[in-house]
Amino acid sequence: MAADGETAEQAAKRLFPRAYRQALEAAESRSERELLEGTTPGEPAPLSVDYSESGLTLVQWVLPDDLHAATGNMFAAMWPSAMMENDFHVPFLKDGRVVSEFGVSLDETGHWMVAEGTFGPAPSGLIYDLQRASEKLEKLLGPGTIVRPVMFVPSGLAFVVGDNQGREAAVFLSWVEYGPGVEGFHKQFPEVGQLFTPVQLEKLLTP
Numbered sequence: 001m002a003a004d005g006e007t008a009e010q011a012a013k014r015l016f017p018r019a020y021r022q023a024l025e026a027a028e029s030r031s032e033r034e035l036l037e038g039t040t041p042g043e044p045a046p047l048s049v050d051y052s053e054s055g056l057t058l059v060q061w062v063l064p065d066d067l068h069a070a071t072g073n074m075f076a077a078m079w080p081s082a083m084m085e086n087d088f089h090v091p092f093l094k095d096g097r098v099v100s101e102f103g104v105s106l107d108e109t110g111h112w113m114v115a116e117g118t119f120g121p122a123p124s125g126l127i128y129d130l131q132r133a134s135e136k137l138e139k140l141l142g143p144g145t146i147v148r149p150v151m152f153v154p155s156g157l158a159f160v161v162g163d164n165q166g167r168e169a170a171v172f173l174s175w176v177e178y179g180p181g182v183e184g185f186h187k188q189f190p191e192v193g194q195l196f197t198p199v200q201l202e203k204l205l206t207p
Helices: 008-026 030-036 126-141 198-205
Strands: 045-048 061-063 083-094 097-106 112-115 146-152 157-164 167-175
Touching: 008 030, 008 083, 008 097, 008 112, 030 083, 030 097, 045 126, 083 126, 097 126, 126 146, 126 157, 126 167, 167 198
Parallel strands: 061 146
Antiparallel strands: 045 083, 083 097, 097 112, 146 157, 157 167
């Protein structure tokens, strides 16, 4: 919470008009501008404390011993990861769909501001990738699928893992070089959005 008591949710709504104007100005094509027009702010998404040094991530869970955990009960093996309280990403929403995002962070005086350099070409963004991954998992595993953004260690690969009554799968999000337990991944990285069954995860994570 800011020095004046403003929450990240309140700041996201207050700062959205400024971020909206900046995003439209940064749009590089007519189609991108049209995609951004008419958007509204969504709920702020917290960023990981431990796994954002080499690339911002939204992972809220950690899966230790990833090679051996991948074919077991991944949800049971996870533990919560610390999340930042002074940096959030806010989605631009259009008809419930994420098309882009902007950052809000506390400045030196303890007040929320629009974070510089967080605009990307639309459609894109951490929350955009998370939404697409979640939908892909629900399509595979069925309605009622629970999803969690997870950092696999020691590989440092970030996935969205879905579980539906014990049936699990994962969609690749990103990777980091640094963080507790990360030793690195020494094979070709998957494509963002690539879907993996537990057996495929085991093959991917095997050195």
